[in-house]
Amino acid sequence: MEKNTSKDPSHVFHFFLNREYISIAEAKGIYLYDDRGNRYIDASGGPILCNLGHGIEEMATVIADQAKKVSYVHRIDFTNPPLIEAAHKVCQASGDAMDKVFFVSGGTEAVEIGVKIARKYHLDNGAPFKTRVISRWQSYHGSTAGALAWTGATSRRSDFLPYLHDFTHIPPAYCYRCWFDKTPDTCHLECANALENEIMCLGPDNVSVFLAEPVSGMSLCGAVPAKGYFKRIREICDTYDVLLMFDEVMTGMGRTGKMFAYEHFDVVPDILALGKGLGGGYFPIGAVAVPDYIHQKIAENSGMFGAGHSWGGNPLGCAVVSKTIDYLYDHNLIDRSHQMGMYLDHKLQTLKSHPLVGDIRGIGLMRGIEFVEDKKTRKPLDSTYAFSARLSAECLKQGMFIEYSGGCNRGQSGDMIMFGPPFIITEAQIDAAVEILGHALEKDLLSDTSHFSTF
16 A cells, blocks of 8 residues: 555545645634744635634533534424524525425535525426526536536536536626626616527426526635626526526625625515525525425425425524524624725725736625736736635745636636625725735736646
8 A cells, every 4th residue: 555645644534635725723813823823814614615714612602502402303394493593594694485385404515405496396286397597607506416517616616527418508797807707887787688589499498597696706716797687687597487496505695795695686585595605604504495485385285395405404503593583683794894995895906907907896705817928908817827715825835825717718717716704704804815916916927837626
């Protein structure tokens, strides 16, 4: 048997197998501390899930107190008080637009359960052939086989294509690189109308659900759709009896400056998938929320939804959800996400003159930057440079963690980073974060063509 020859001497199977990882020993507020005492601004919040900030004693107490009472009961056979309370608070947070909540262990699982709820709804509604899921290219919905099939981020899918069912994708709502070569002045929502074309080609009787992120996550780093986009999507879905499902795993729980991102677009989904910030950064948990008409149709017909996993609805996670929602309201953090997001955007605009900064976009505390070789033509940087990965590494050297991504140019190239810090971040801390990014951009990161890990 050969000895471990990787750079990492531990027995951990990491994402990058040949990278030396920094070991984070402690975290407080917006800061991470490694085992050597170095401090890093957590500018991407975990990524994009530590909404409340690190090291909150109240959150730790909730977990400890609940563990002393009961940490697990099987959801098929029992209910429990934290589960009931958490479901009530999620629905209340939606302004009662949602009526029932199915708790799971994370965002990917929430997406899969949401699609299964859509399937069960159509079965119990007398439409058994409605099985097709339509999503968008340049989207990310998770890494299990089902969620990855609906994902449109090429690099995430490529290794596992033989295991993925052939689902349909339409062009993204991506104004900076519009697939239809439109500008805001000439846009007629072609990317939204593509949904109607796809439904008609597949046959309306065969389409179950349209799945979309209201604001794009890491695959497009904060791309916001054009005005009227989701109004048109809602109209198309209603016309053809197709359920509208929003993947708010990243955008939900205040990240965009409202509790849920769909509130920005004056539409309400039929199915709402949540995760990441649902646990505030303190417990892995996700959920699917639906209005009463979805639940009622299933309840009045088959009366059963046979899906889910063992840890769904566990008391520990649900206690954290309730406390997270309370904490968001008690500390006015959703409005703070909006206010600090506006300030972050203002500060990032000071970098717009940099020759590589092509687009700054986003909403709330979800702000992305796309880097290009030529601003006028929007020509992407040569992917062999792995520019965004190098930029992230340089920021880390200077004391800030920032998440990076690529493939925004139809999966073939493109460099981006995403800011998604805890909502408690201050203006002074934003100043420091943007200053570090500015210093990192001053480095000659395009001169080194040696191998660099990316994805």
